[in-house]
Amino acid sequence: MDGDETITIHSNRKERVDHNETISIGDNRDETVGANEDIRIGSNRSKTVGQSEKDRIGTSWNIRVGTMKTETIGMTAMQNVGLAKMVNVGLAYSVNIGGVRNDIVGANWTRTVIGSDSVSVGSDRKASVSGTDSLEVSGALTVKARTITLEAGDEITLRCGSSTVRLTPALIEVLSSLDKLNC
Incomplete structure (x- = not known):
């Protein structure tokens, strides 16, 4: 035709x-x-x-x-879903983006990874949180860097068992049930 x-x-x-x-x-x-x-x-x-x-x-x-099923789109593809979209993949899911990717979530975003999770960033990485941020690890946590800077406006608290080190702008306080302080 x-x-x-x-x-x-x-x-x-x-x-x-x-x-x-x-x-x-x-x-x-x-x-x-x-x-x-x-x-x-x-x-x-x-x-x-x-x-x-x-x-x-x-x-x-x-x-x-x-x-x-293969779709080849020469320029732009757009999909509008009015209420909800679900994707079920039986085995593997791969996304390859040649340039920039932007994700905008209007409410909450929950990720559940049953196995292990690995992130590799080729350059810089930055996370910005407007509210509070929490990290809970049941095993060990290792942070490796040439320089580590912890910065707080009011207070930094380090706790290990019953011992606490508290840093404020005016005071460094070491609280422990032991009488021993090795410097």
């Missing part, structure tokens, strides 16, 4: 292709399905759209791919 194609289906549409289907549209394709659309392709399906393609589905759209 060299020009435009408009398909409107108000009820149900079923399409079955046992072997190969090739669709080529020169300019634009606009398809509206009011209720259900079921497309089954036995072997291969190839679709070429010259300019734009638009699908409007009233209720639900289900895609099942037996082995592999």
